[in-house]
Each structure stands twice: as C-alpha cells, then as structure tokens.
Amino acid sequence: MNHSGSASEQSQRGAVEVVKDKHGIQQVVLQNHRGASVRVSLYGGQVLSWRNDRGEELLFTSSKAIFKPPKAVRGGIPICFPQFGNRGSLEQHGFARNKVWVIDKNPPPLHPNDSIxxxxxxxxxxxxxxxxKIWPHSFEFRLRVSLAADGYLTLISRIRNINCKPFSFSFAYHTYLSISDISEVRIEGLETLDYLDNLCQKERFTEQGDALTFEAEVDRVYLSSSDVVAVFDHERKRTFIVRKEGLPDVVVWNPWEKKSKSMVDFGDEEYKQMLCVNGxxxxxxxxxxPGEEWTGRLELSVVPSS
Known part of the structure; x- marks a missing residue:
C-alpha cells in the first residue's frame, strides 16, 4: 500500500498491512512504532481490534461472534448507518456494517494533524x-481509521450526498469497550443530561447521578452531550476517554443477564466484560x-487512573 510522504514521515507513520481472514475477507492491520495495533475489516468497515503497546485488547468482541456475512460482527466498532435502532424497512442499525467496503485510492485531503x-x-x-432499492439515496461514505503514535484510535466518517434531493440519516459508532467488570465501572460526563430510555418506550428522563454506574440492563440515548466522556475502570486502573465531534448524542448499552441469554452471538456471562459507549x-x-457533506469524528484513548 503506497501512501506518499517523506522518508521521515514514513518511519514515524507506522505500518499498514492488508491481510485476509479465514473467510477471505480483507482486513487492514495498522501498527504504530511502539507496537500498538488496530485491525479493520473491509466487511462493515469495522474495527475489530485495538491493542495498546503491551498487546492488551481494549475493545470487546464476543467469543460467540459470527465473522461471516451477512451477520454483523458482535463487538469492536460496528458503524450504524443510515439508521441507529429499528425503523421502517431497513435492517436494525442500517446496512453499512453488513457491506463490503473498498480501500479508497483517492481520499480527500484531511487536516495535517490527522495524518502526522x-x-x-x-x-x-x-x-x-x-x-x-432499500434506501433510494446516492451517497459516498468515506471512513478514515487511524492509529496515532500515542496509541489513540480515531475514526473520521465523511458522508456526502450525491443525490439530486436531500436525505436524512442517523448514525452511531457502536463502540464495545473491554472492561474488567461491569459492576466496577463508572461513566462521567453525562451528569444532568436528558436521555431517552429504550427500556421505557424511549421515554425522556434526566440523569440525576454524578456518575453512571451499572446494576441492571441499560439502554439509553443521552442527548446533546459534551464532546468528552470518561469511562473509569477501577479494577484495571485505566480510563477510556471518548472524544467526539459532529455527534451530539451518547448511547450507553449493557444487555445484562437476561438479554445476554437471548442473543445467539453473545456469551451468557459476557455482559460483565463489555460496555457500549457510542458517539x-x-x-x-x-x-x-445535494452536494453537502457531514463529518463525524470519534477519538478513543486510554489513560492510567487510580
């Protein structure tokens, strides 16, 4: 894969390798010079793995995940477009996560900070x-996945309308974080926000706690949140920082015990090791x-915490 750039830039940039999984689906492995890595599948444009420089996996993927089309993979970061949830004739969470993407040979130039x-x-x-036929709107969806020298993972989605009429969509980066124990985790950055509770017919509530902790199933859309949310994992002494732009809401989901048992591609006890926090x-x-473009950006990082 030939990305132009000076020799010093190339040495800093890290490695990009295209491999195939056992089903013949292309995957791209990104590696920075410290040994952190990201694996992206062209099936769904989905990030399947993000490891730090010690080789620890930071994203959750179910041991029962199905890596074979037409099923979306349970874990990593599926891309939900052109809808999030269930509406109308479209499949749940839209079709982008079930399509084979291609490597973009002529990507638009991005801000220099997004490539150094x-x-x-x-x-x-x-x-x-x-x-x-299912969704009669012409679009170009460009996705850049990058792994920085400091191990930060960034996803930038650019969706352009190449239709002759307007269209609307909803969107989510359905991020499955790997955690030690759901009972030991808290989220900060959602205080005082209104949220829609999907377990109560999308009824609207206001968050009363100063941090969100977990004792049962949670499926909420927090509205108009700030652009930074922190997920504290006490046992592992680390904190995920979720930064977002162009994405006003935060979806928080954990299926807990009962729902876990009803999902074929999810282990009965795996809800304890995962938490979805989605820009x-x-x-x-x-x-x-027509001709307009939207950009939605997600940046994930991990910092040590007490």
Whole structure:
C-alpha cells in the first residue's frame, strides 16, 4: 500500500498491512512504532481490534461472534448507518456494517494533524443497485481509521450526498469497550443530561447521578452531550476517554443477564466484560442537501487512573 510522504514521515507513520481472514475477507492491520495495533475489516468497515503497546485488547468482541456475512460482527466498532435502532424497512442499525467496503485510492485531503505520525487507512462505501432499492439515496461514505503514535484510535466518517434531493440519516459508532467488570465501572460526563430510555418506550428522563454506574440492563440515548466522556475502570486502573465531534448524542448499552441469554452471538456471562459507549446522532437525524457533506469524528484513548 503506497501512501506518499517523506522518508521521515514514513518511519514515524507506522505500518499498514492488508491481510485476509479465514473467510477471505480483507482486513487492514495498522501498527504504530511502539507496537500498538488496530485491525479493520473491509466487511462493515469495522474495527475489530485495538491493542495498546503491551498487546492488551481494549475493545470487546464476543467469543460467540459470527465473522461471516451477512451477520454483523458482535463487538469492536460496528458503524450504524443510515439508521441507529429499528425503523421502517431497513435492517436494525442500517446496512453499512453488513457491506463490503473498498480501500479508497483517492481520499480527500484531511487536516495535517490527522495524518502526522499515524498509521491510517481510508475506506469507501457507495450504494449498490440493491441498496438503492432499500434506501433510494446516492451517497459516498468515506471512513478514515487511524492509529496515532500515542496509541489513540480515531475514526473520521465523511458522508456526502450525491443525490439530486436531500436525505436524512442517523448514525452511531457502536463502540464495545473491554472492561474488567461491569459492576466496577463508572461513566462521567453525562451528569444532568436528558436521555431517552429504550427500556421505557424511549421515554425522556434526566440523569440525576454524578456518575453512571451499572446494576441492571441499560439502554439509553443521552442527548446533546459534551464532546468528552470518561469511562473509569477501577479494577484495571485505566480510563477510556471518548472524544467526539459532529455527534451530539451518547448511547450507553449493557444487555445484562437476561438479554445476554437471548442473543445467539453473545456469551451468557459476557455482559460483565463489555460496555457500549457510542458517539451518535440519533435524536435529531442529520439532513444533507445535494452536494453537502457531514463529518463525524470519534477519538478513543486510554489513560492510567487510580
């Protein structure tokens, strides 16, 4: 894979390697010079793995995940587009996570900060004839996945309307974080926010706690949140920092015991080791006029904490 750039940039940038999984699906492995890595599947444009420089996996993937189309993989970071949730004739969470993406040979230039010292890959999704029958809107979806020298993982989605009429969509980076124990985790940055509770017919409530902790199933859309949310994992003494732009909402999900047992691609006890904290645009769909482009950015990092 030939990305242009000076020799010093190349040495800083880290490695990009294209491999195939056992089903013949292409995957891209990004590695920085410290040994952190990210694995992205062209099936769904989905990040399947993000490891720090000690080789520890930071994302959760179910031991029962199905890595074979047409099923979306349970774990990592599925991309939910053009909808999040269940509406109308579209499949749950849209079709982007079930399509084969291609490596984008002519990516648009991004801000210099988005490429310096990073290993990155640009992917592209365009609708097929079949897709246009289900969702009759022409778009170009460009996704850049990058791994920085400091191990930060960034996903930048750029969706352009190449239709002659406007269209609307909702969106989420459905991020499965790997945690030690759901009972030992708390989220800060959602205090005082309104949220829609999917377990109560999307009824609207206001968050009363100064941090969110977990004792039962949670499925909520926090509205108009700040652009930084922190997930504290006490046992592992580490904190995930979730930064987002262009994504006003945060979806928080843990299926707990009962729902876990009803999911074929999820272990009965695995809810204890995962937590979904998703940068999203759910409540107010994004509308693009012809020729318009939307950008949604997610940055994940991990810092030591007490």
């Amino acid at each position: 010292g990073k290993a990155y890959i640009d992917l592209l999704l365009k609708p097929s004839e079949e897709d246009l 999203a645009a759910v409540e107010k769909p994004i509308t693009l006029k």
